[in-house]
Amino acid sequence: MNQKWTSLLVSGVILLLASGCGDTSEGQETGTEIDGEMILATTTSTYDTGLLDELMPVFEEETGVNVKIIAAGSGQALAMGEAGEADALLAHAPEAEEVLEADGKVINRHRVMHNDFIVAGPESDSAGIYGLPVEEAFSELARQNGVFFSRGDDSGTHKKELDIWNLAGTEPDFENYQETGQGMGETLRIASERAGYTLTDRGTYLFQKENIGNLAILNEGDESLENVYHVMQVNPDLSDKINDKAAQAFVDFFLSDETQSFIKTFGEEEWGQPLFFTN
Amino acid sequence: MELIWSGLVEAFKMIVQLDNEVLQITLLTLQVCLISTFISTLIGLPAGMVLAFKNFAGKQLILLIVHAGMGLPPVVAGLWVTMFLWRSGPLGDLQWLFTPQAIVAAQVVVSLPIIISLTYSAFKKIDYALILQIKSLGPTTAQKVYMYIKEARFGIMAAIMAGLGRVLAEVGAAMMVGGNLRGETRILTTAMVMEVSRGNFHIALALSFILMAIALIITFILLHLQQRRFTP
Numbered sequence: 001m002n003q004k005w006t007s008l009l010v011s012g013v014i015l016l017l018a019s020g021c022g023d024t025s026e027g028q029e030t031g032t033e034i035d036g037e038m039i040l041a042t043t044t045s046t047y048d049t050g051l052l053d054e055l056m057p058v059f060e061e062e063t064g065v066n067v068k069i070i071a072a073g074s075g076q077a078l079a080m081g082e083a084g085e086a087d088a089l090l091a092h093a094p095e096a097e098e099v100l101e102a103d104g105k106v107i108n109r110h111r112v113m114h115n116d117f118i119v120a121g122p123e124s125d126s127a128g129i130y131g132l133p134v135e136e137a138f139s140e141l142a143r144q145n146g147v148f149f150s151r152g153d154d155s156g157t158h159k160k161e162l163d164i165w166n167l168a169g170t171e172p173d174f175e176n177y178q179e180t181g182q183g184m185g186e187t188l189r190i191a192s193e194r195a196g197y198t199l200t201d202r203g204t205y206l207f208q209k210e211n212i213g214n215l216a217i218l219n220e221g222d223e224s225l226e227n228v229y230h231v232m233q234v235n236p237d238l239s240d241k242i243n244d245k246a247a248q249a250f251v252d253f254f255l256s257d258e259t260q261s262f263i264k265t266f267g268e269e270e271w272g273q274p275l276f277f278t279n
Numbered sequence: 280m281e282l283i284w285s286g287l288v289e290a291f292k293m294i295v296q297l298d299n300e301v302l303q304i305t306l307l308t309l310q311v312c313l314i315s316t317f318i319s320t321l322i323g324l325p326a327g328m329v330l331a332f333k334n335f336a337g338k339q340l341i342l343l344i345v346h347a348g349m350g351l352p353p354v355v356a357g358l359w360v361t362m363f364l365w366r367s368g369p370l371g372d373l374q375w376l377f378t379p380q381a382i383v384a385a386q387v388v389v390s391l392p393i394i395i396s397l398t399y400s401a402f403k404k405i406d407y408a409l410i411l412q413i414k415s416l417g418p419t420t421a422q423k424v425y426m427y428i429k430e431a432r433f434g435i436m437a438a439i440m441a442g443l444g445r446v447l448a449e450v451g452a453a454m455m456v457g458g459n460l461r462g463e464t465r466i467l468t469t470a471m472v473m474e475v476s477r478g479n480f481h482i483a484l485a486l487s488f489i490l491m492a493i494a495l496i497i498t499f500i501l502l503h504l505q506q507r508r509f510t511p
Contacts (some may be wrong), residue, residue, distance in 0.1 A: 039377065044476075048476065048477055053461070059370055068377045068458060068460050068463070069458075069460065069461075070377065070458050071459075083365070083367065084366060084367060085350045085366055085367070085376075086366055088325045120445050141324075180475075185477060186475075186476055189478070205479075207477075208477075210478070211478040211480075239366045239367060241371065241374070243365045
Protein backbone atom coordinates (compact mmCIF):
# COMPACT_ATOMS: atom_id res chain seq x y z
CA MET A 1 0.00 0.00 0.00
CA ASN A 2 2.65 2.46 1.09
CA GLN A 3 4.95 1.41 -1.70
CA LYS A 4 2.17 1.95 -4.16
CA TRP A 5 1.58 5.52 -3.08
CA THR A 6 5.25 6.32 -3.17
CA SER A 7 5.76 4.86 -6.59
CA LEU A 8 2.66 6.62 -7.83
CA LEU A 9 3.96 9.96 -6.65
CA VAL A 10 7.47 9.36 -7.86
CA SER A 11 6.38 8.17 -11.27
CA GLY A 12 4.03 11.11 -11.50
CA VAL A 13 6.81 13.56 -10.79
CA ILE A 14 9.15 11.84 -13.22
CA LEU A 15 6.52 11.86 -15.93
CA LEU A 16 5.90 15.53 -15.44
CA LEU A 17 9.57 16.33 -15.37
CA ALA A 18 10.16 14.24 -18.46
CA SER A 19 7.39 15.86 -20.45
CA GLY A 20 8.97 18.96 -19.06
CA CYS A 21 8.75 22.60 -19.82
CA GLY A 22 10.63 22.31 -23.05
CA ASP A 23 7.63 21.75 -25.25
CA THR A 24 6.97 25.39 -25.89
CA SER A 25 8.20 26.08 -29.35
CA GLU A 26 7.81 22.86 -31.23
CA GLY A 27 5.71 22.40 -34.29
CA GLN A 28 6.94 25.60 -35.87
CA GLU A 29 8.98 23.84 -38.53
CA THR A 30 6.36 24.33 -41.19
CA GLY A 31 7.30 28.02 -41.48
CA THR A 32 8.26 29.26 -44.90
CA GLU A 33 11.02 31.66 -44.05
CA ILE A 34 11.48 33.39 -40.73
CA ASP A 35 10.98 31.25 -37.62
CA GLY A 36 12.02 32.20 -34.13
CA GLU A 37 10.04 34.03 -31.52
CA MET A 38 8.64 37.47 -31.33
CA ILE A 39 7.07 39.48 -28.53
CA LEU A 40 4.07 41.59 -29.46
CA ALA A 41 3.14 44.13 -26.82
CA THR A 42 -0.37 45.33 -27.36
CA THR A 43 -3.27 47.14 -25.81
CA THR A 44 -5.86 45.04 -24.00
CA SER A 45 -8.72 45.98 -26.34
CA THR A 46 -7.24 44.14 -29.34
CA TYR A 47 -6.66 41.10 -27.19
CA ASP A 48 -9.76 41.02 -25.00
CA THR A 49 -12.05 41.27 -28.01
CA GLY A 50 -10.49 38.10 -29.41
CA LEU A 51 -9.19 39.74 -32.59
CA LEU A 52 -5.61 38.61 -32.05
CA ASP A 53 -6.72 35.10 -31.13
CA GLU A 54 -8.09 34.88 -34.66
CA LEU A 55 -5.27 36.61 -36.50
CA MET A 56 -2.15 35.30 -34.79
CA PRO A 57 -2.51 31.62 -35.76
CA VAL A 58 -2.70 32.72 -39.41
CA PHE A 59 0.48 34.76 -39.08
CA GLU A 60 2.25 31.98 -37.21
CA GLU A 61 1.23 29.50 -39.87
CA GLU A 62 2.47 31.75 -42.67
CA THR A 63 5.82 32.64 -41.22
CA GLY A 64 6.69 30.00 -38.64
CA VAL A 65 7.19 32.73 -36.07
CA ASN A 66 5.98 32.01 -32.56
CA VAL A 67 4.26 35.17 -31.35
CA LYS A 68 4.10 35.92 -27.65
CA ILE A 69 1.26 38.35 -27.11
CA ILE A 70 1.64 40.52 -24.03
CA ALA A 71 -1.67 42.28 -23.54
CA ALA A 72 -1.13 45.35 -21.41
CA GLY A 73 -2.27 48.92 -21.43
CA SER A 74 -0.78 50.97 -24.25
CA GLY A 75 1.39 52.69 -21.65
CA GLN A 76 3.12 49.46 -20.67
CA ALA A 77 3.21 48.24 -24.26
CA LEU A 78 5.02 51.40 -25.37
CA ALA A 79 7.38 51.23 -22.39
CA MET A 80 8.31 47.67 -23.35
CA GLY A 81 8.99 48.86 -26.88
CA GLU A 82 11.07 51.77 -25.67
CA ALA A 83 13.24 49.42 -23.62
CA GLY A 84 13.67 46.95 -26.48
CA GLU A 85 11.79 44.29 -24.52
CA ALA A 86 9.29 43.73 -27.34
CA ASP A 87 9.69 43.28 -31.09
CA ALA A 88 6.48 44.81 -32.39
CA LEU A 89 3.74 46.98 -30.93
CA LEU A 90 0.06 47.43 -31.58
CA ALA A 91 -1.21 50.43 -29.68
CA HIS A 92 -3.77 53.21 -29.65
CA ALA A 93 -1.99 56.15 -28.09
CA PRO A 94 -0.95 58.09 -31.22
CA GLU A 95 0.65 61.05 -29.46
CA ALA A 96 2.84 58.91 -27.22
CA GLU A 97 3.69 56.73 -30.22
CA GLU A 98 4.77 59.77 -32.20
CA VAL A 99 7.18 60.70 -29.45
CA LEU A 100 8.74 57.23 -29.61
CA GLU A 101 8.90 57.45 -33.38
CA ALA A 102 10.60 60.82 -33.25
CA ASP A 103 13.16 59.41 -30.81
CA GLY A 104 13.87 56.57 -33.20
CA LYS A 105 12.68 53.94 -30.72
CA VAL A 106 10.06 52.59 -33.10
CA ILE A 107 10.12 52.40 -36.86
CA ASN A 108 7.85 51.34 -39.72
CA ARG A 109 4.74 52.68 -37.95
CA HIS A 110 1.45 52.40 -39.81
CA ARG A 111 -2.18 53.09 -39.15
CA VAL A 112 -4.07 49.77 -39.28
CA MET A 113 -7.57 50.29 -38.03
CA HIS A 114 -9.81 52.48 -35.97
CA ASN A 115 -13.01 52.55 -34.04
CA ASP A 116 -14.22 55.07 -31.55
CA PHE A 117 -14.51 55.82 -27.89
CA ILE A 118 -17.89 56.28 -26.29
CA VAL A 119 -19.08 57.59 -22.96
CA ALA A 120 -20.99 54.84 -21.17
CA GLY A 121 -23.13 55.54 -18.17
CA PRO A 122 -26.19 54.41 -16.28
CA GLU A 123 -29.37 54.35 -18.33
CA SER A 124 -31.03 56.67 -15.81
CA ASP A 125 -28.34 59.25 -16.67
CA SER A 126 -28.76 61.29 -13.51
CA ALA A 127 -26.29 63.91 -14.71
CA GLY A 128 -28.27 64.39 -17.92
CA ILE A 129 -25.34 64.27 -20.32
CA TYR A 130 -26.99 62.19 -23.03
CA GLY A 131 -26.31 63.48 -26.51
CA LEU A 132 -24.14 66.40 -25.42
CA PRO A 133 -20.82 66.98 -27.19
CA VAL A 134 -18.32 64.99 -25.17
CA GLU A 135 -16.42 68.01 -23.82
CA GLU A 136 -19.63 69.52 -22.49
CA ALA A 137 -20.65 66.16 -21.06
CA PHE A 138 -17.38 65.98 -19.15
CA SER A 139 -17.68 69.53 -17.81
CA GLU A 140 -21.19 68.73 -16.73
CA LEU A 141 -20.01 65.60 -14.88
CA ALA A 142 -17.32 67.60 -13.11
CA ARG A 143 -19.77 70.36 -12.20
CA GLN A 144 -22.31 67.93 -10.77
CA ASN A 145 -19.71 65.72 -9.12
CA GLY A 146 -20.96 62.69 -11.08
CA VAL A 147 -19.58 59.25 -10.35
CA PHE A 148 -16.85 58.72 -12.95
CA PHE A 149 -14.50 55.76 -13.20
CA SER A 150 -11.19 56.39 -14.89
CA ARG A 151 -8.80 53.63 -15.98
CA GLY A 152 -5.98 55.51 -14.32
CA ASP A 153 -3.43 53.11 -15.79
CA ASP A 154 -1.71 55.20 -18.46
CA SER A 155 -3.41 53.15 -21.17
CA GLY A 156 -4.46 54.59 -24.51
CA THR A 157 -8.00 54.98 -23.22
CA HIS A 158 -6.76 56.75 -20.10
CA LYS A 159 -4.65 59.12 -22.17
CA LYS A 160 -7.67 59.86 -24.36
CA GLU A 161 -9.78 60.54 -21.31
CA LEU A 162 -7.21 62.99 -19.97
CA ASP A 163 -7.15 64.68 -23.39
CA ILE A 164 -10.89 65.19 -23.20
CA TRP A 165 -10.74 66.66 -19.70
CA ASN A 166 -8.12 68.98 -21.09
CA LEU A 167 -10.31 69.95 -24.06
CA ALA A 168 -13.19 70.49 -21.67
CA GLY A 169 -11.00 72.85 -19.69
CA THR A 170 -11.74 70.97 -16.48
CA GLU A 171 -9.50 69.23 -13.99
CA PRO A 172 -10.75 65.75 -13.06
CA ASP A 173 -10.35 66.42 -9.36
CA PHE A 174 -13.95 66.23 -8.20
CA GLU A 175 -14.76 63.94 -5.33
CA ASN A 176 -16.55 61.21 -7.26
CA TYR A 177 -13.80 60.88 -9.84
CA GLN A 178 -12.18 57.53 -9.15
CA GLU A 179 -9.35 55.60 -10.73
CA THR A 180 -9.71 51.83 -11.02
CA GLY A 181 -6.16 51.10 -12.18
CA GLN A 182 -7.56 48.13 -14.08
CA GLY A 183 -8.35 47.07 -17.62
CA MET A 184 -11.33 48.26 -19.63
CA GLY A 185 -13.44 45.17 -18.93
CA GLU A 186 -13.07 45.50 -15.15
CA THR A 187 -13.56 49.24 -15.26
CA LEU A 188 -16.80 48.83 -17.22
CA ARG A 189 -18.08 46.30 -14.74
CA ILE A 190 -17.18 48.51 -11.82
CA ALA A 191 -18.99 51.40 -13.49
CA SER A 192 -21.96 49.12 -14.05
CA GLU A 193 -22.09 47.88 -10.46
CA ARG A 194 -21.64 51.34 -9.00
CA ALA A 195 -23.86 53.12 -11.56
CA GLY A 196 -21.06 55.39 -12.76
CA TYR A 197 -19.87 56.93 -16.01
CA THR A 198 -16.76 55.92 -17.88
CA LEU A 199 -14.96 56.39 -21.19
CA THR A 200 -14.50 53.16 -23.13
CA ASP A 201 -13.56 51.95 -26.56
CA ARG A 202 -16.57 50.68 -28.45
CA GLY A 203 -15.08 47.23 -29.04
CA THR A 204 -14.71 46.36 -25.37
CA TYR A 205 -18.13 47.85 -24.61
CA LEU A 206 -19.81 45.62 -27.19
CA PHE A 207 -17.77 42.64 -26.10
CA GLN A 208 -18.79 43.09 -22.46
CA LYS A 209 -22.37 44.14 -23.20
CA GLU A 210 -24.06 41.21 -21.51
CA ASN A 211 -22.16 41.79 -18.28
CA ILE A 212 -22.91 45.49 -18.06
CA GLY A 213 -26.59 45.53 -18.86
CA ASN A 214 -27.42 48.83 -17.19
CA LEU A 215 -24.75 50.88 -18.98
CA ALA A 216 -25.91 52.71 -22.08
CA ILE A 217 -24.00 54.64 -24.73
CA LEU A 218 -24.57 58.28 -23.82
CA ASN A 219 -22.16 60.16 -26.05
CA GLU A 220 -20.65 59.10 -29.34
CA GLY A 221 -19.60 60.23 -32.77
CA ASP A 222 -17.51 63.29 -31.86
CA GLU A 223 -14.33 63.80 -33.78
CA SER A 224 -12.33 63.88 -30.56
CA LEU A 225 -13.55 60.38 -29.76
CA GLU A 226 -11.76 58.73 -32.63
CA ASN A 227 -9.65 55.74 -31.58
CA VAL A 228 -6.80 54.95 -33.94
CA TYR A 229 -4.61 51.87 -33.79
CA HIS A 230 -1.11 51.77 -35.18
CA VAL A 231 1.19 48.85 -35.69
CA MET A 232 4.96 49.38 -35.50
CA GLN A 233 8.32 47.70 -35.17
CA VAL A 234 10.71 48.30 -32.33
CA ASN A 235 13.99 49.69 -33.60
CA PRO A 236 16.28 46.63 -33.83
CA ASP A 237 19.22 48.72 -32.63
CA LEU A 238 17.70 48.79 -29.14
CA SER A 239 18.59 45.19 -28.38
CA ASP A 240 20.50 42.47 -30.18
CA LYS A 241 17.70 40.06 -29.29
CA ILE A 242 15.08 41.75 -31.41
CA ASN A 243 13.70 39.58 -34.18
CA ASP A 244 13.36 42.39 -36.70
CA LYS A 245 12.53 40.13 -39.63
CA ALA A 246 9.57 38.75 -37.74
CA ALA A 247 8.51 42.22 -36.62
CA GLN A 248 8.69 43.51 -40.19
CA ALA A 249 6.68 40.54 -41.43
CA PHE A 250 4.17 41.24 -38.68
CA VAL A 251 3.68 44.83 -39.81
CA ASP A 252 3.30 43.66 -43.42
CA PHE A 253 0.85 41.02 -42.32
CA PHE A 254 -1.36 43.56 -40.58
CA LEU A 255 -1.36 45.81 -43.62
CA SER A 256 -2.09 43.01 -46.08
CA ASP A 257 -5.42 43.00 -47.91
CA GLU A 258 -6.50 39.69 -46.37
CA THR A 259 -5.92 40.87 -42.82
CA GLN A 260 -7.55 44.21 -43.45
CA SER A 261 -10.66 42.62 -44.90
CA PHE A 262 -10.78 40.17 -42.01
CA ILE A 263 -10.66 43.03 -39.49
CA LYS A 264 -13.43 44.83 -41.38
CA THR A 265 -15.89 42.03 -40.74
CA PHE A 266 -14.60 40.83 -37.37
CA GLY A 267 -17.38 40.70 -34.80
CA GLU A 268 -20.20 41.47 -37.25
CA GLU A 269 -21.80 38.11 -36.75
CA GLU A 270 -21.72 38.14 -32.99
CA TRP A 271 -22.43 41.79 -32.20
CA GLY A 272 -24.29 42.89 -35.31
CA GLN A 273 -21.59 45.44 -36.11
CA PRO A 274 -17.86 45.28 -36.69
CA LEU A 275 -15.64 46.10 -33.72
CA PHE A 276 -12.95 47.78 -35.82
CA PHE A 277 -12.92 49.70 -39.07
CA THR A 278 -10.13 49.80 -41.60
CA ASN A 279 -9.13 52.82 -43.61
CA MET B 280 -27.73 34.09 -7.62
CA GLU B 281 -28.72 33.15 -11.14
CA LEU B 282 -25.16 33.81 -12.29
CA ILE B 283 -23.76 31.53 -9.62
CA TRP B 284 -26.15 28.77 -10.59
CA SER B 285 -25.61 29.05 -14.34
CA GLY B 286 -21.91 29.31 -13.61
CA LEU B 287 -21.99 26.06 -11.71
CA VAL B 288 -23.83 24.33 -14.54
CA GLU B 289 -21.42 25.71 -17.15
CA ALA B 290 -18.48 24.74 -14.99
CA PHE B 291 -19.74 21.21 -14.64
CA LYS B 292 -20.27 20.94 -18.40
CA MET B 293 -16.75 22.19 -19.09
CA ILE B 294 -15.23 19.75 -16.68
CA VAL B 295 -17.18 16.82 -18.10
CA GLN B 296 -16.33 17.72 -21.68
CA LEU B 297 -12.80 18.66 -20.65
CA ASP B 298 -11.84 20.43 -23.82
CA ASN B 299 -8.26 20.31 -25.00
CA GLU B 300 -7.36 23.81 -23.96
CA VAL B 301 -8.58 23.37 -20.40
CA LEU B 302 -6.75 20.06 -20.22
CA GLN B 303 -3.57 21.63 -21.50
CA ILE B 304 -3.82 24.50 -19.00
CA THR B 305 -4.42 22.06 -16.18
CA LEU B 306 -1.47 19.87 -17.13
CA LEU B 307 0.82 22.87 -17.45
CA THR B 308 -0.29 24.08 -14.02
CA LEU B 309 0.53 20.70 -12.54
CA GLN B 310 3.88 20.55 -14.29
CA VAL B 311 4.96 24.00 -13.32
CA CYS B 312 3.80 23.76 -9.71
CA LEU B 313 5.20 20.28 -9.06
CA ILE B 314 8.52 21.09 -10.67
CA SER B 315 8.91 24.32 -8.72
CA THR B 316 7.94 22.64 -5.44
CA PHE B 317 10.32 19.80 -6.24
CA ILE B 318 13.19 22.22 -6.85
CA SER B 319 12.34 24.20 -3.73
CA THR B 320 12.31 21.00 -1.68
CA LEU B 321 15.59 19.86 -3.20
CA ILE B 322 17.21 23.11 -2.09
CA GLY B 323 15.09 23.86 0.96
CA LEU B 324 15.34 20.56 2.77
CA PRO B 325 19.15 20.46 2.98
CA ALA B 326 19.21 24.18 3.71
CA GLY B 327 16.71 23.76 6.55
CA MET B 328 18.72 20.89 7.92
CA VAL B 329 22.02 22.75 7.82
CA LEU B 330 20.40 25.74 9.53
CA ALA B 331 18.96 23.50 12.22
CA PHE B 332 22.09 21.49 13.04
CA LYS B 333 25.11 23.58 12.11
CA ASN B 334 26.38 26.77 13.60
CA PHE B 335 28.13 29.30 11.43
CA ALA B 336 28.60 33.03 11.15
CA GLY B 337 25.66 34.87 9.67
CA LYS B 338 23.19 32.12 10.53
CA GLN B 339 20.87 34.44 12.43
CA LEU B 340 20.78 36.85 9.53
CA ILE B 341 19.93 34.05 7.09
CA LEU B 342 17.19 32.82 9.42
CA LEU B 343 15.77 36.30 9.62
CA ILE B 344 15.76 36.70 5.84
CA VAL B 345 14.26 33.25 5.30
CA HIS B 346 11.50 33.80 7.82
CA ALA B 347 10.70 37.22 6.46
CA GLY B 348 10.71 35.67 2.98
CA MET B 349 7.73 33.52 3.91
CA GLY B 350 5.60 36.58 3.54
CA LEU B 351 7.19 37.73 0.29
CA PRO B 352 4.36 38.92 -1.93
CA PRO B 353 4.42 36.99 -5.21
CA VAL B 354 4.22 40.18 -7.25
CA VAL B 355 7.45 41.36 -5.64
CA ALA B 356 9.11 38.08 -6.58
CA GLY B 357 7.58 38.41 -10.03
CA LEU B 358 8.94 41.91 -10.47
CA TRP B 359 12.47 40.89 -9.50
CA VAL B 360 12.46 37.78 -11.64
CA THR B 361 11.11 39.85 -14.55
CA MET B 362 13.87 42.41 -14.21
CA PHE B 363 16.53 39.70 -14.13
CA LEU B 364 15.05 38.01 -17.18
CA TRP B 365 14.59 41.11 -19.31
CA ARG B 366 16.55 41.08 -22.54
CA SER B 367 18.63 43.85 -21.07
CA GLY B 368 18.77 42.17 -17.64
CA PRO B 369 21.59 40.04 -16.18
CA LEU B 370 19.95 36.76 -17.26
CA GLY B 371 18.54 38.11 -20.52
CA ASP B 372 20.57 35.69 -22.62
CA LEU B 373 18.53 32.79 -21.31
CA GLN B 374 15.49 34.16 -23.18
CA TRP B 375 13.29 32.84 -20.40
CA LEU B 376 10.86 35.70 -19.97
CA PHE B 377 7.32 34.63 -20.93
CA THR B 378 8.18 30.92 -20.81
CA PRO B 379 7.14 28.24 -18.30
CA GLN B 380 10.72 28.23 -17.03
CA ALA B 381 10.25 31.80 -15.87
CA ILE B 382 7.13 30.81 -13.93
CA VAL B 383 9.04 27.97 -12.29
CA ALA B 384 11.82 30.38 -11.34
CA ALA B 385 9.39 32.85 -9.77
CA GLN B 386 7.55 30.09 -7.94
CA VAL B 387 10.79 28.73 -6.54
CA VAL B 388 11.53 32.21 -5.21
CA VAL B 389 8.18 32.40 -3.40
CA SER B 390 8.09 28.82 -2.12
CA LEU B 391 11.73 28.35 -1.11
CA PRO B 392 11.61 30.51 2.04
CA ILE B 393 8.48 28.68 3.18
CA ILE B 394 10.07 25.28 2.72
CA ILE B 395 13.37 26.27 4.31
CA SER B 396 11.86 27.82 7.40
CA LEU B 397 9.25 25.10 7.95
CA THR B 398 11.77 22.27 7.52
CA TYR B 399 14.11 24.19 9.82
CA SER B 400 11.38 24.23 12.49
CA ALA B 401 10.65 20.56 11.86
CA PHE B 402 14.27 19.58 12.48
CA LYS B 403 14.47 21.89 15.48
CA LYS B 404 11.55 20.06 17.05
CA ILE B 405 13.37 16.73 17.18
CA ASP B 406 13.90 15.80 20.81
CA TYR B 407 17.42 16.64 21.90
CA ALA B 408 17.71 13.36 23.83
CA LEU B 409 16.92 11.53 20.62
CA ILE B 410 19.61 13.40 18.76
CA LEU B 411 22.14 12.41 21.43
CA GLN B 412 20.96 8.84 21.18
CA ILE B 413 21.32 8.83 17.40
CA LYS B 414 24.79 10.32 17.66
CA SER B 415 25.83 7.73 20.25
CA LEU B 416 25.18 4.99 17.74
CA GLY B 417 28.05 6.35 15.69
CA PRO B 418 26.16 6.65 12.40
CA THR B 419 27.65 7.72 9.09
CA THR B 420 26.53 11.13 7.83
CA ALA B 421 24.09 9.49 5.41
CA GLN B 422 22.56 7.44 8.22
CA LYS B 423 22.28 10.53 10.39
CA VAL B 424 20.55 12.48 7.65
CA TYR B 425 18.18 9.60 7.03
CA MET B 426 17.24 9.31 10.70
CA TYR B 427 16.74 13.04 11.13
CA ILE B 428 14.49 13.17 8.08
CA LYS B 429 12.57 10.17 9.34
CA GLU B 430 12.04 11.86 12.70
CA ALA B 431 11.02 15.18 11.16
CA ARG B 432 8.90 13.74 8.36
CA PHE B 433 5.60 15.20 9.54
CA GLY B 434 6.99 18.68 9.61
CA ILE B 435 8.79 18.20 6.30
CA MET B 436 5.60 17.04 4.59
CA ALA B 437 3.76 19.99 6.07
CA ALA B 438 6.49 22.25 4.67
CA ILE B 439 6.14 20.75 1.20
CA MET B 440 2.36 21.08 1.35
CA ALA B 441 2.64 24.71 2.39
CA GLY B 442 5.08 25.37 -0.44
CA LEU B 443 2.89 23.65 -2.97
CA GLY B 444 -0.17 25.48 -1.70
CA ARG B 445 1.64 28.74 -2.19
CA VAL B 446 2.61 28.05 -5.79
CA LEU B 447 -0.80 26.68 -6.71
CA ALA B 448 -2.50 29.75 -5.32
CA GLU B 449 -0.01 32.23 -6.69
CA VAL B 450 -1.08 34.40 -9.62
CA GLY B 451 0.75 37.73 -9.55
CA ALA B 452 4.20 36.40 -10.34
CA ALA B 453 3.01 33.88 -12.93
CA MET B 454 1.12 36.65 -14.72
CA MET B 455 4.09 38.97 -14.72
CA VAL B 456 6.86 36.58 -15.76
CA GLY B 457 4.73 34.19 -17.81
CA GLY B 458 2.54 36.71 -19.59
CA ASN B 459 -0.46 34.35 -19.66
CA LEU B 460 0.34 33.25 -23.21
CA ARG B 461 -2.25 31.00 -24.72
CA GLY B 462 -0.94 27.47 -25.10
CA GLU B 463 2.39 28.37 -23.56
CA THR B 464 2.31 29.97 -20.16
CA ARG B 465 -1.36 30.10 -19.33
CA ILE B 466 -1.97 28.34 -16.04
CA LEU B 467 -5.19 27.96 -14.09
CA THR B 468 -4.82 31.07 -11.94
CA THR B 469 -3.77 33.40 -14.75
CA ALA B 470 -6.48 31.98 -17.00
CA MET B 471 -9.02 32.76 -14.28
CA VAL B 472 -7.89 36.36 -14.04
CA MET B 473 -8.14 36.71 -17.80
CA GLU B 474 -11.56 35.10 -18.06
CA VAL B 475 -12.87 37.38 -15.33
CA SER B 476 -11.49 40.39 -17.16
CA ARG B 477 -13.23 39.18 -20.31
CA GLY B 478 -16.43 38.77 -18.36
CA ASN B 479 -16.57 34.98 -18.77
CA PHE B 480 -17.38 34.23 -15.16
CA HIS B 481 -18.62 30.72 -15.77
CA ILE B 482 -15.31 29.70 -17.34
CA ALA B 483 -13.42 31.24 -14.44
CA LEU B 484 -15.67 29.36 -12.06
CA ALA B 485 -15.04 26.07 -13.88
CA LEU B 486 -11.30 26.68 -13.72
CA SER B 487 -11.56 27.41 -10.02
CA PHE B 488 -13.16 24.03 -9.43
CA ILE B 489 -10.38 22.30 -11.32
CA LEU B 490 -7.78 24.19 -9.31
CA MET B 491 -9.43 23.30 -6.02
CA ALA B 492 -9.76 19.67 -7.08
CA ILE B 493 -6.06 19.54 -7.88
CA ALA B 494 -5.16 21.08 -4.55
CA LEU B 495 -7.39 18.58 -2.80
CA ILE B 496 -6.00 15.54 -4.61
CA ILE B 497 -2.36 16.51 -4.16
CA THR B 498 -2.88 17.34 -0.51
CA PHE B 499 -4.61 14.00 -0.08
CA ILE B 500 -1.64 12.16 -1.57
CA LEU B 501 0.84 14.11 0.54
CA LEU B 502 -1.20 13.59 3.70
CA HIS B 503 -1.27 9.91 2.95
CA LEU B 504 2.49 9.89 2.58
CA GLN B 505 2.83 11.84 5.79
CA GLN B 506 0.59 9.60 7.83
CA ARG B 507 1.96 6.30 6.67
CA ARG B 508 4.06 4.18 8.96
CA PHE B 509 7.73 4.52 8.30
CA THR B 510 9.15 1.10 7.51
CA PRO B 511 12.89 1.33 7.19
